[in-house]
Amino acid sequence: MNFFRFINGSIKIILRGNKTYYAWLIFLSLLIIWGGFGYLGQLREGLIKSHMRDSVSWAFYIGNFTFLVGVAAAAVMLVIPAYVYNWKPIKEIVIFGELLAVCAVIMCISFIVVDIGNPLRFWHMLPIVGTMNFPSSMLSWDFFVLIAYLFINLFVVTYLLYCIFYKKEYNRKVVLPFVLFSIPMAVAIHTVTAFLYNALPARIFWNSALLAPRFLASAFCSGPAILLILFQILRKTTKFEIKDEAIWRIAELMVYAMFIYLFFTVAELFKEFYSGTEHILYWKYLLFGIGENKEIVVYSWSSIIMGFIAFVLFLIPKTRKNFLTLNIGAVLIYASVYVEKGIALIIPGFTPDVLGQIYVYTPSMTEIRTAAMIFSIGFLLFTFLSKIAIAIVFDDYNIDSLNRDARRERVTNDK
């Protein structure tokens, strides 16, 4: 009974908001409808509506998947510095970080579903009912760790919110092991995703031991960028308290991550270009194009330039501590990693293809619309969940308030 009242109350909360909030909801809904019709076309006619072909058989969808795994991982890894530096609102950071992780994992799985040719056969991947190729296939590993990660985070965040809602003291012995376990799991999901590509000797571009470390470093740039902006919004609109120093500290940690990422990439580039074997082709295609085929160059350089500007903005203390430049930097690094993972990581793995042929790939309208749909659904979900979490954590939304409302209703009914 309480559960239904909770659902009822939560719906009331997510429908409450100012004009900006409603504009945001309408914007997301329009994107979902626009993207949904694009995806419908793909469902009807097949993946031929994408620009993927036999030469480039994975592309934008799987790139988005990879990016979001990074976001999901980094959201939780932020708990480490919060703990080490003893930021005051550690519980809140855990709650919002894990909520973001939950939404990001749901988006990841959605991107896999839209990428496979027979989404209805998804159950073939499950153990027992299907024939999961475990432990051989890295894809079944990835699926396994992602699902495990989803449930751990879902459990921790629901349990914490439940306790706050019922005004109970949460049991540290229950929560702590799960929070501690979710941190190596966060590392695991991104590492396994890197291994997914890394383990293919046929694809020379990915067949580098640096791939997994580079993944983690880049995730630590993009994931906290979202939380950085979210924390500022929360601070402005709710009773959430986080000191400027903590935000600057996150930015500082992001600079380290960016530097490590840059260093790894330079090391990779040095090895490739100095040895100058035929393996250099893929980097050449990414950075300069091969012959007439330069379509992808604009993506790679825009990612490099955005990333570099963000690095400089975060590196200089003055711009790091100015909230305008800090936020510009956060958006830039987010966009940079998005383009890097979405396009610059996947496409050169396939171009030139294994037989040396070049098929020029750029995302089709259907792919862009489908991706827009998934991102909008994810953001919508995150908005709703955050709204409810904010009400529970900061505003007076709890079992007492529900009882109060119920009593009031009864009184009005009696009259």
Added chain:
Amino acid sequence: MKKENSRRSFLKNISLATFSALALSGCDMKAIDEFLQLNFRTLSKKEKDKLIKDLEAKYKGKYGKEFNVSAKPAIEGTLFGYALDLSRCIGCRRCVYACVKENNQSREPQIHWIQVLQMEKEKGIDFAHSDVQYNPEKVPEKGHFYLPVQCQQCRNPQCVTVCPVKATWQEPDGIVVVDYNWCIGCRYCMAACPYGARHFNWGEPNVPVEEINTEMHYLGNRPRMKGVVEKCTFCVQRTREGKYPACVEICPVGARKFGNLLDPVSEIRYILENKRVIVLKQELNTQPKFYYFFGI
């Protein structure tokens, strides 16, 4: 009490409605059957027989022809191997089209299991400088040689390792096959294959009814559906009946050789013994059973 009743009757009505809707559309039951079909390798002999019979009936209904779908297992004591004479191949692509016809590959969108690469003689086997779209009046072109590539039927197939659902596997006679009804279409195998031998049905495959080959194997040339991966099977529907693959039969210069690697007096063993053979991308340790050699 009354309220309870109304809820119960509502539930009853809605389940009745659902069942009658399902019953009315008989084809939907077939779709459900197909949806619930299990991995071919886990089926018993009886289940396989029933499946094959249903398939033959289904194809007959769809194409209006008699079909013979085989599920013949590998013959004991066979391990198929292939050898291709690089010095003879003239790049005419007859094998490509014979394969398309034999194996019911989609014409539009076009799928070719064999890719013929035109290479420059001065560069040797160099994929980066090869061309698959060559289109002169006459082949062979001066200064070039030709390297046809199809599934190399690796002893250590990467595509099988990575498949998350075990929809593809190596048969006892060495042929790597796909269960088209089990493949989820994730295309991980395509990323893993170093030879570009796997092809995806990006759209609904389309084979003209009058050209369809009715002699089929469940794991080979039966019609595929949208969203699944397919590949060369050494013409499993032919070779398990003792015939040559279509590409071997059509080759006008006799560049293609095929046989049982376990048979000491087979032609393929003669080639391995008396010619010097190479395999493609040997450094990847895929150990192909598809060899290239120089006959003259």
